[in-house]
Amino acid sequence: MPFDVGSTRIFHCPACDVDTPHTIKTSRGDMYGIVCTNCHGGAIVSALDLRIYQLRWEEELQAILDSLVEHPLQDDDR
Secondary structure, eight states: OOOOOTTTEEOOOOTTEEEEEEEEEEEEEEEEEEEEETOEEEEEEEEHHHHHHHHHHHHHHHHHHHHHSOOOOOHHHH
16 A cells, blocks of 8 residues: 655654654655655655554554553642
């Protein structure tokens, strides 16, 4: 399943060294040209790398959300 040009994926930016949304600017075969929305640095990555990173990020986010459901934040006004 190819990624659409113009869509955004979370990826670790090699320029600013943080996990940020990256906009897909172009593709050729299984390679994608992406641009960081934080520093505007560009990178060329494979579709497999984009998928793996996105899945790991989604799993981590789901774990955080699940922990909030299991241990809701306490109201400080009590």
